[in-house]
Amino acid sequence: MTDSLAVRAFGALAQDTRLAVYRRLVEAGPAGLSAGAIAEALDVPAPTLSFHLAQLRGAGLITQRRDSRSLIYAVDVALMNTLIGFLSDRCCGGQPDLCLPTPKSASDARSRRKAV
Amino acid sequence: MTDSLAVRAFGALAQDTRLAVYRRLVEAGPAGLSAGAIAEALDVPAPTLSFHLAQLRGAGLITQRRDSRSLIYAVDVALMNTLIGFLSDRCCGGQPDLCLPTPKSASDARSRRKAV
DNA sequence: CCGATATTTTGATATATCTGGAAATATGAA
DNA sequence: TTCATATTTCCAGATATATCAAAATATCGG
Numbered sequence: 434m435t436d437s438l439a440v441r442a443f444g445a446l447a448q449d450t451r452l453a454v455y456r457r458l459v460e461a462g463p464a465g466l467s468a469g470a471i472a473e474a475l476d477v478p479a480p481t482l483s484f485h486l487a488q489l490r491g492a493g494l495i496t497q498r499r500d501s502r503s504l505i506y507a508v509d510v511a512l513m514n515t516l517i518g519f520l521s522d523r524c525c526g527g528q529p530d531l532c533l534p535t536p537k538s539a540s541d542a543r544s545r546r547k548a549v
Numbered sequence: 550m551t552d553s554l555a556v557r558a559f560g561a562l563a564q565d566t567r568l569a570v571y572r573r574l575v576e577a578g579p580a581g582l583s584a585g586a587i588a589e590a591l592d593v594p595a596p597t598l599s600f601h602l603a604q605l606r607g608a609g610l611i612t613q614r615r616d617s618r619s620l621i622y623a624v625d626v627a628l629m630n631t632l633i634g635f636l637s638d639r640c641c642g643g644q645p646d647l648c649l650p651t652p653k654s655a656s657d658a659r660s661r662r663k664a665v
Numbered sequence: 666c667c668g669a670t671a672t673t674t675t676g677a678t679a680t681a682t683c684t685g686g687a688a689a690t691a692t693g694a695a
Numbered sequence: 696t697t698c699a700t701a702t703t704t705c706c707a708g709a710t711a712t713a714t715c716a717a718a719a720t721a722t723c724g725g
Binding site: 583584585588595596598599600602603617618619620 | 700701702703704705
């Protein structure tokens with residue numbers, strides 16, 4: 434994960450419609466959703482949605498496959514996890530205990546960083 | 550964490566200089582870094598850096614405090630962790646095992662989601 | 666093939682963001 | 696005070712992004 438890939442990914446998520454699309458796809462998982470299903474769910478005109486799907490795809494956040502006339506989009510789980518790791522990479526230098534999600538679950542941040 | 554707060558945060562990270570600044574601050578931890586130190590480290594003109602620091606701060610990603618003539622900026626660890634949780638929230642609906650960072654550390658994604 | 670459906674590409678306009686010089690503000694030292 | 700340092704705010708031009716109507720492309724059923 435280079436800085437410029439991360440900038441692109443964050444940029445793709447930095448827009449209301451795209452973030453909504455992405456979150457739907459995260460929830461849908463590998464099965465994904467058709468462009469039409471997303472357009473209907475979010476009430477977005479087809480060209481606008483298509484533009485945003487292309488942005489997300491260009492950033493590598495989602496994948497595309499065809500199923501008959503429909504194009505199915507699905508989240509790229511690996512990149513999602515890479516991005517998460519990138520955000521907290523080397524957090525707090527020598528004192529990783531300062532970076533915990535909650536005081537309670539100390540192992541989370543630690544293993545998250547390792548996974549990058 | 551609302552969608553529009555997340556859009557703002559991702560937007561703040563979606564720029565080369567800002568992402569570089571943010572990552573330096575993540576590494577620096579609560580101690581933070583002065584505007585001057587960041588400007589020198591990244592070789593960015595003061596007005597440009599100031600603009601980007603204001604963006605990051607407006608998004609809630611970093612905090613500001615004064616130390617004599619210097620302004621010290623530091624990462625907001627809580628928001629960092631909230632963002633991380635937001636990214637993977639409800640991932641893969643009913644089958645959270647599909648969302649793991651690596652096949653090995655199954656507990657990571659699970660507790661990360663709980664922490665949101 | 667032909668018509669219907671699903672989706673993308675084109676293109677023009679509107680809006681937002683990035684950049685850095687010059688000027689302004691804040692703090693501390695002499 | 697007065698001067699030097701640290702940093703921000705103002706501004707204007709340059710660049711990038713968002714929107715969606717209209718036209719083009721892809722796939723399927725008959």
